[in-house]
Amino acid sequence: MDTATTTLDHLNAGVFSVSAELLVVHWNLFMASHSGKSADEVVGRDLFSCFPELPAPWLRWKLRSVFLLGTFAFSSWKQRPYVFRFPHNRPLTGGIDFMYQDLAFLPVTASNGTIGSVCVLVTDATDAALSQRALHDAHHRLESEMAERRRIEDELQIAHKVESVGQLAAGIAHEINTPIQYVADSVSFIGEAFAEMRCIVQTYRQALYDGTHRMALEHNADLAYLEQNVPAAVDRALMGLDRVATLVRAMKEFGRPSLAEKSFADLNRAVTTTLTVAHSEYTDVADIELDLGEVPEVACHIAELNQVFLQLVVNAAHAIADVHASPARGVIRIRTWCDTEAVFISVADNGGGIPAPIRSRIFDPFFTTKPVGRGTGQGLTVARSIIVDRHAGSLTFDTTTGLGTTFLVRLPR
């Protein structure tokens, strides 16, 4: 046995070669030990009669292409896991059927310059294949978990929105009830006044008919009072109806469902809408100072930004209520401005500020300092997710103990 043959026999890979007639020319020890057929049993015989289980059309094509073109050919376990049915290297741990294989087909030039035989190198790719399969499974699991997380985040956001609207409902009912009350009072007064006026008109008609003097009736009906107060009552009723209409319009705008695509929206209008809707949340504890600058419309999910502004205003009102005992009132300052790259919205309160130990945690999910029923600890988490994840912006804050807190929203133009 020559040195080359001995070397090939010691390779930890299968090496065999076939002639143009597809007769086995060489068969190394790896091939013998894994196939169970020694070189003596195989050499000189037709490859396919020795191994009828081989994918014959595929393997014949491969060998023909190498003989004809004189170039390399390859087969990877990724496309064709195994060509030979060799036992795998995991008799104990298992998990696979056969040894995964990579094959390389190499042309061997004969002394006359033609391709005399094709040498085939069979490499055990089982470990690489199993590692890749494990990696693929892990990747798949990770993708599923990320999809699940995105779904939960979406649901959380919707739940928070429902919660916000729920919290506002009582205040909105009160906001609507007050103007409705004085609309009702005014309309009732107008009704009574109309009845008196009708009575006076009837009396005048009778006077014209019988020529009597009925001035005393006007005194009794206090016509001057009616002339002065009926128009005022009409104005009050119209004003009340206008207030209700404004509230309903704001609620409708605020509660608009979020669209999948961003659209351009006026942020100043969003701020005023939010203030209308949240009126009952702050009106007892704070005055609003608005400084709305000229800002361009921004491509955004406006319904989601409304939710953020509401959260910041409600938080500011709560911060003020915590330190300003009634009847003392605080101030919520809302400002909008822009530069060449972004639009900014700041919401500042003169409450007690955020205590230093909890500043790093205020955006954490479920973190809250509010009593049960006043906050779920989701407000700022959702707000930051809306600004950062959905709008590529930032939500930051600046706080001083005893002086108050300013939240700053930055949205790219």
Place this chain on the structure above:
Amino acid sequence: MRCPVTLLDEPSRSDALSELVNIGMGRAGDALARLFNTFIQLSIPRLEFVEPARVSALITALVGTAGPVIAVRQAFSSRIRGEAIAIFPAAGCNALADLVGYSDVSSDELLLEISNILVGACVGALASQFSLALSFSPPSILARAPVAELFETGQLPWKRALVAEVNFRVDDHAFCCHLLTFWPDSSIDVLIRAVDAFLAQLQG
């Protein structure tokens, strides 16, 4: 054929390179026709020098589309080292399934098979013109992406490369594939010396 800039100062050298590439591709076409048992149309090869920043624009120009494609890469080495890239339409090469002699073939395996054959035939024939014995590594799918996204141009480890492009059409099949062979700067000198040796042989 456009001649590489550095070879222009030696007209005989650039002519020889162009001729060698032409002959190599002709032989490859002949071998492919015998393998597939049908006529393969090969375009006249085009040679260009390219820098990393311009590689996407060059491929777009050579391939004739900036749209999505499937690219298969395969390395070759000897004294010259390089990489060949076969660019297929986004639909792949399923149209050629009946040209290979077996039916149990996936789309990816067919892509790798056809690429390997084209690269082996063309680059191998070219190398034999220079009396270079090449070794090939297995092909792999580089990307399924628009042409501009095939390379991360900021990460290419060469300053300049010589590119040979040839495209294939198969009679009776709605199929076209472009084969681009890249020799990075480290191999260009070896290539030029091989051309010089070929010329010296002719003159001798």
